[in-house]
Amino acid sequence: MSKFELDTEFVRKLAAILEETKLGEIELADGDRRIRVARPTASVVQPAPVMMAGAPAAAAAPVVAAGAAPTAAGDLSKHPGAVKSPMVGTAYLAPEPGKPNFVSVGDKVTAGQTLLIIEAMKTFNPIKAPKAGTVMQVLIENARPVEFGEPLMIVE
Template identity: 40%
Template sequence: MDLRKLKTLVDLVSESNISELEITEAEGKVRIVKTPPAPLQPAPVQYVTAPMPAPQTAPSGSGAEPAAAPVAAPSAKVIKSPMVGTFYRASSPGAQPFVEVGDSVKQGQPVCIVEAMKILNEIESDIDGVVKEILAENGQPVEYGQPLFVLE
């Protein structure tokens, strides 16, 4: 079996739901086995109940205005990103967002998706509350521990 044909078969198996492929020809026998990826453990959603510190002001005379950082109220809880990836508010580009500002959120309810390494990870809230602010932009990269939502 020539190398191009073998590479085509390997690509076919890796891009499909096929886990094993065996082909027997006059020249010989080829068996391609795709090992399943290790199951991902859903990362727990982290939240903070302590107030965030006020942003520092620039020294007078510098002429630069500091960017306003979102400040959570003392009773607010922050849902943070459990991983590095791309933040999505909805399950697909044309779908309704999981939550909007003012929506009530129950524990275990999906609030967004973070795509990491071409895997869509549905992020669930582990607290009850009302969405007061959405801190991440749809389609933008997020870091581990970056605040995504403020709930009260």
């Protein structure tokens, strides 16, 4: 059995890529050698969202356009119009409490238009429409945690 030599500079570069891209982990393999660099995954208790007087409560279930057939959760991630989360964080459908949502079911959107924001590490990241179309489904609730790759909306 040969000794595995660790290239710490390479590991540091991978860690920098994780930070830059907000990915949760990177794994590389070369023959029998494997290296995996991952962010710590601590469970964090999310504080209850602050509700402003007169603000509507978050919907209890994903919003689906009238006439749209509900799809199994596994199928939504493969939907060609799925807008997926590029990071782990907390998703907000409106720019701030009490303001209208960026978009609603049935809205026409243009490529690059902000659909929602995800807060990750105290930074608010706009999630933009990858293409022009109509918002067919909103798959998340306001102010809830989302995972990397999780479908957030369907734009067709």
